[in-house]
Amino acid sequence: MKDPHRLLGAALGSCVLAAAGIGAGPAYAQENKLWISAPYETVLPGVDADGGARERSLAVQVSRDVADDTVPAGRLTVDISEIASFARVSWPTNCEPESEVRAVCDFPEMPAGTESVPAATFGLRALPGADVSASGYVRYSAVAAQATSHPAETRVGLGNGPDLGLSQTDYQHGLRPGSETSVRATLSNSGNRTAERTLLWLNASYGLRFEQRHANCEYREHHTGTSALCVLDEAVAPGQRYALSTGLDVGRKAMYERFDHSVHPYADETLEDMRGDWAWTRGTGAELDLRAVAATGAAAADPDIDPQDNHRTVMLNARNTADLKLLGSRVSGAAGDTVTARVTVHNRGPAWVASLGAGASVAKVRFQAPQGTTVMGLPEEDCWTSEDGASPTTYYCRTPIYLHDKASHTFEIPLRIDRVVRGARTTVATVNDDPELSIRKFDPNLRNNSARIVVN
Template sequence: MKDPHRLLGATLVSCALAATGAGAVPAYAMENELWISAPYETVLPGADANGDARARTLAVQVSRDVADGSLPAGQLTVDVSQIASFARVSWPANCAPESEVEAVCAVPEMPAGTDSVPAATFELRALPGADVSASGYVRYSATAGEATSHPGETRVGVGNGPDLGLSQADHQRDLRPGSRTSVRATLSNSGNRTAERTLLWLNASYGLRFTERHANCEYREHETGTSALCVLDEAVAPGQQYTLTTGLGVGRKAMYERFDHSVHPYSDEALAEMRGEWTWSRGTGPELDPLPVATAGATVTDPDIDPQDNYGTVILDALNTADLKLTGSRVSGGAGETVTARVTVHNRGPAWVASLGVGASVATVRFRAPEGTTAVNLPEERCWSLPEEPEGAADTTHFCRTPIHLHDKASYTFEIPLRIDRVVRGARTTVETLNDDPELSIRKFDPNLRNNKAEIVVNR
């Protein structure tokens, strides 16, 4: 399915620190992997109409995977030589400039039990007249005791245009089915051009509903919820902020829910791309933004210069349960034949179950082939076996997983081909769900685990 919004993820540049040394090894030199984390890239807005350029902040951290022992205080070296021709740096108090293009920043020690520390947070601004085609890298390296890092980097560019962003709204827990709530976020423009109109994309998962169907929005129902496309006619100038509030009903089937929203400068092309080939229905309620409609054709032509903050996700969990139930099957056949057993996961509700954040399966079932049979040709996209070798061994355990969502009163069936190597009358095996998956624990939402087992019976 085509993604309805373009999003550049805020990824981290990470560099391993290798501990070295001879003789007695101090605590900080133990074989722990250490990392430098910094934004993958940033775009500096050029000067606005008043000749001022807005700052961008780069925050750099040092972290480690294992927090055993301690890491002494160290230093971070920041090299800005590649961007010096088009950007100006403002160093924080813990950074001492070594030259016009390099600074050394004091990094605090990392005591035992601490897995990360802030290394430096500094500002960049585009110089007057900076070329929008200019780009370069800020490079980092670090030392701590005898440990050193490989260089990390952040790509920096310059752009003219609006830079719309959404603040991160708070996650919501323990909502009651049948209640109402709302998600409030701040729409801002940190670029150097005005966005004359804004294209807002919203998505409420299946257990939620929009309490209003606004006249300046169009809506589409899909398997996992409802999406909306809204055109906001309020011009957003550089530095301006507006509050966006979306009312949501928490349905009787709600449990693990998710709300997504993103903003983009409006253009006819962007709207057409987000509509895709789907069918949308316009709302009839009050407009989401009741301000007067802008003059026809008054659309911004500049793209958003840095889309990394255009998108937000809010998790909304409701107090609800879903009773999963397994059913098995009976099959018969002669030696040498392959028969198909079926195992079905039923969701008896009342809630639907979805892992829309992590993407974990609703249920993973575990089984061994009944005596005298071998499980063959299990679908690789859904199933796996342990141990992998030798294939068909009596101690091989098979696992199969459902999709990441299962509606209330819906079911999902696994087809399990069994080759009958020898006929064993009444051979049977137990199929059961794994109830303690840390990504999506069935035990936390299923009130009746007794019916989470079933049998496959062969030649009874």
């Protein structure tokens, strides 16, 4: 069974990046690499009931590695020869067709400090009578003076069915614990078939709470938050758009929060698959936004032809703090013994700490073996040694990516006593400046972020 919560780690979008081969020339050509960024894949809807076909847009950008100098204006070459048998292209004004299947598009210079520029946005539409099993690649290359990129590509296919999607919502920052907020999005169908019903999945992280528990939704609590599965009974026809709004309470423990939602054409099998083996509880409040309609019967639902925009993530950050405290231990033994020292990271709150975007550890601790001892058998998945070859060896261990308020995580460190040194000790301390999750930014008291291991 699929765990809806695992969608937290789902990729929401991807791009094709092609590194440049740089020849001799000015400094910008030697020091910079050009990259082409374009959709990895797109699916064109086939002909709809009226005999027309909906257009898809492909947006292409050109970027470079180093933004310290100016890259002059350049040209993007687009080749659609592989899809010409089943798709028609609409070129923008900055593109000059060289043939029926190839065009060259002018893109502007990149001044110092600018990392990328738009190169072209062109439309694709399925041809009448095209075989829905057809597929091919749109291929790109770019040049700016002596800087040239390796080719990039977008796979293009055809499909018949609904194409549900959610718009991306801006991230929210500076929220106040104890306040309320909402996440708004637009639900649309850009396919060529109607979605008779819609299955909506929602997930609010631990520091957030749903303001309402709707009667057409069922809910499940888990370690990192609350998930909901909602059945929306209103048909969504091609071209239709609906506003969705989810009200959220920002809890007292909120800090680095995340809200996810995704849409799927409804099918009994999809609902059962997303329920998995967990227990869900139906809400009792008003139905979510849409009017109730009669069930559509047992007809099979068409699959979503392009699920790349079905899932969206919104990060919500609250103004809060969490005090991490490190606790050490004392151990003793004779020469030749192996003893276990314990180091505990305790979160005194008030907020929980979670890295639900980058997936970084809440804390990394750094230590060396006490004098006269050797570190033995640390778990490789959580601990490692420094790579600089320094002596004595420095060890690092990491916690999971979240730690609830008032919760602790303990590392067990096996130490072999090679010789007895009375009062041998070492300091264990957190690494406070991890760029993915900096303890210094949320912990108001760094004085208790170190502890000692004492042997004998």
